[in-house]
Amino acid sequence: DAGITQSPRHKVTETGTPVTLRCHQTENHRYMYWYRQDPGHGLRLIHYSYGVKDTDKGEVSDGYSVSRSKTEDFLLTLESATSSQTSVYFCAISDRGGNTEAFFGQGTRLTVV
């Protein structure tokens, strides 16, 4: 398995609170991605990074921010959690971007109450 660790694995939080999810990799891959997965919507890209301090938005980025201060860590922050952000969040990594395979972490199940 690719060396990808997401933390926490499960979290319950209250509406309006900030939440940070962490993705840590040991593969030294350049590209890192955050997806959310919801029934009926499949996997949707939130944000991605193509290098340290280089990030860009995906298709569902509103309400989320990211940071990547070192190669191995990619943080996803929900600035003020809402119930619509209840989802399963997956981190993925890739060696050479979209033209090569991406490998996924175990996922974080987030519930906003």
Added chain:
Amino acid sequence: QKEVEQNSGPLSVPEGAIASLNCTYSDRGSQSFFWYRQYSGKSPELIMSIYSNGDKEDGRFTAQLNKASQYVSLLIRDSQPSDSATYLCAVSGGSNYKLTFGKGTLLTVNP
């Protein structure tokens, strides 16, 4: 906006049969194509990648790509109950760093 379409299923096949999973995509510039398998409650797992027209075989799995028709498929021969999962098609383009996923097809293999 790229779109990747899959039949949501469920697709039900008997054990030992061939399962055929299909995917169409909208962006003619797409260059890389992937199939992932996702068991319930687990993360997606890469099972096949294909980059050029034609067939690519790996064990019981065969991926087929037809760029002219914007179509990619996955065949699973000698289907086993352990193949029961959701299969996700993913597509990416030239300079685009991003993978776009279909919503997945649920496959059930009946013993």
